[in-house]
Amino acid sequence: MNVDLFVENGWILTMDGGDRAWEKGGMAVRGEEIVAIGSMESLSHIRAEECINAAEAIVLPGFVNVHTHASMTLFRGLADDLPLMNWLENHIFPAEAKLTENLVGLGAELACLEMMASGTTTFCDMYLFENAVAEAANRAGMRAVVGEVLYDFPSPCYGPIEKGFAHVEKMIERWNSHPRITVALKPHSPYLCAPDLLQKAFQMARTHQLPFVIHLSETLAEKEKILAAYGKSPTAHLASLGVLSPQTLAAHCVVMDGEDIALLAETGTCVAHNPQSNMKLASGIAPVPAFLQAGIPVGLGTDGAASNNDLNMFSEMRTAALLHKVASGDPTVMDARTVLRMATIEGARCLGMDHKTGSLEVGKQADFILIRRNAPHMTPMYNPFSHVIYAAGRNDISDVFVAGRGVYRNRTFITLDAERICAGVREAARSFC
Ligand SMILES: CSC[C@H]1O[C@@H](n2cnc3c(O)ncnc32)[C@H](O)[C@@H]1O
Numbered sequence: 001m002n003v004d005l006f007v008e009n010g011w012i013l014t015m016d017g018g019d020r021a022w023e024k025g026g027m028a029v030r031g032e033e034i035v036a037i038g039s040m041e042s043l044s045h046i047r048a049e050e051c052i053n054a055a056e057a058i059v060l061p062g063f064v065n066v067h068t069h070a071s072m073t074l075f076r077g078l079a080d081d082l083p084l085m086n087w088l089e090n091h092i093f094p095a096e097a098k099l100t101e102n103l104v105g106l107g108a109e110l111a112c113l114e115m116m117a118s119g120t121t122t123f124c125d126m127y128l129f130e131n132a133v134a135e136a137a138n139r140a141g142m143r144a145v146v147g148e149v150l151y152d153f154p155s156p157c158y159g160p161i162e163k164g165f166a167h168v169e170k171m172i173e174r175w176n177s178h179p180r181i182t183v184a185l186k187p188h189s190p191y192l193c194a195p196d197l198l199q200k201a202f203q204m205a206r207t208h209q210l211p212f213v214i215h216l217s218e219t220l221a222e223k224e225k226i227l228a229a230y231g232k233s234p235t236a237h238l239a240s241l242g243v244l245s246p247q248t249l250a251a252h253c254v255v256m257d258g259e260d261i262a263l264l265a266e267t268g269t270c271v272a273h274n275p276q277s278n279m280k281l282a283s284g285i286a287p288v289p290a291f292l293q294a295g296i297p298v299g300l301g302t303d304g305a306a307s308n309n310d311l312n313m314f315s316e317m318r319t320a321a322l323l324h325k326v327a328s329g330d331p332t333v334m335d336a337r338t339v340l341r342m343a344t345i346e347g348a349r350c351l352g353m354d355h356k357t358g359s360l361e362v363g364k365q366a367d368f369i370l371i372r373r374n375a376p377h378m379t380p381m382y383n384p385f386s387h388v389i390y391a392a393g394r395n396d397i398s399d400v401f402v403a404g405r406g407v408y409r410n411r412t413f414i415t416l417d418a419e420r421i422c423a424g425v426r427e428a429a430r431s432f433c
């Protein structure tokens with residue numbers, strides 16, 4: 001069998017339904033797709049243009065970051081140690097008033113550099129001037145689900161909300177047939193979006209079969225606001241509007257009671273868990289073990305770099321694993337395998353992309369990463385799941401492939417000019433302080 005690329009002798013964790021893994025495994029790629037995977041003995045018939053020696057590496061599907069505001073890398077460290085509303089209203093919104101499409105594109109390029117170098121191959125993003133984010137992701141060679149944020153006040157991008165829907169329609173037309181960029185409908189939250197905006201956005205998502213992504217129940221202040229306005233919890237409010245569904249991805253879901261959890265489960269709604277952002281803004285702890293028990297699909301997200309302050313899925317995974325242990329007093333919750341599934345295949349499921357990415361299987365896109373395992377902090381290795389969650393870090397990533405193309409090889413960026421981008425952001429940052 002002739003192929004373009006053969007990854008040989010790696011410790012392969014497929015993250016597929018059967019959790020198949022090989023200590024000495026191989027994976028063959030032709031074009032964008034995985035065409036064979038298994039033990040090295042089973043792949044002796046493979047003849048490849050290029051071989052990658054993965055003898056000292058763990059081979060994994062690329063991480064799926066299900067909730068980002070990529071261009072907020074521009075505001076990394078601008079305002080720390082504040083609660084959500086104070087942080088947003090007094091620091092972030094004034095800085096965002098100075099944004100242009102070019103600046104959003106630059107911030108997104110910086111985010112792509114950081115995400116690629118830490119093993120993320122797919123991200124789901126909500127922001128202003130989101131076409132610029134889509135273009136940055138495309139230049140980087142990454143996979144992205146992009147969405148212009150919709151809310152009930154004028155946007156610097158499209159103006160009044162009526163124009164927002166026309167803008168999103170144009171985005172859908174523009175990116176519709178792109179192999180790696182998908183558009184989604186992204187109303188900000190129940191507190192910044194009136195019921196008719198939410199229903200119209202959901203209808204559009206339904207018509208085009210696209211994800212519907214929204215911030216939900218992030219803080220107690222949000223819950224009180226929605227209770228006062230509609231007499232329901234934020235989750236019950238969305239349920240009554242008919243916008244909870246398997247297409248719906250709700251970010252945060254921190255302040256949730258048993259009824260809210262039952263509503264998410266009954267409607268098939270997915271959750272984006274952002275533990276570091278929730279901890280930094282002191283929003284609280286999302287009841288993720290209860291979500292999993294109820295059968296709710298949960299993916300992992302970093303949120304923006306202004307509330308985290310990085311886009312590093314390794315630290316997000318380790319935080320998720322540790323936080324829920326200490327919160328529940330039960331060290332068996334959120335074991336390493338469960339957390340790694342959230343960062344890969346479950347994240348892909350939340351984006352409706354599990355037929356394409358999130359696991360290493362024949363017929364899926366070749367979105368994969370190599371984690372080197374020869375450093376002292378990775379030695380010895382009894383269990384690769386344990387090492388990925390509790391020992392490894394982003395500096396252990398050596399190679400990242402998206403759709404069969406190396407976007408980061410031997411710790412070097414292939415698709416973007418890191419020096420130019422970092423210099424551009426340093427210069428741009430002068431106008432925000
Ligand atoms: C999400 S893009 C639109 C808008 O949302 C702001 N934002 C960033 N992080 C959060 C968060 O955790 N909750 C709510 N809103 C957030 C962002 O700064 C943009 O203005």
Ligand SMILES: [Zn+2]
Nearest residue numbers: 215251303304
């Ligand atoms: Zn967010």
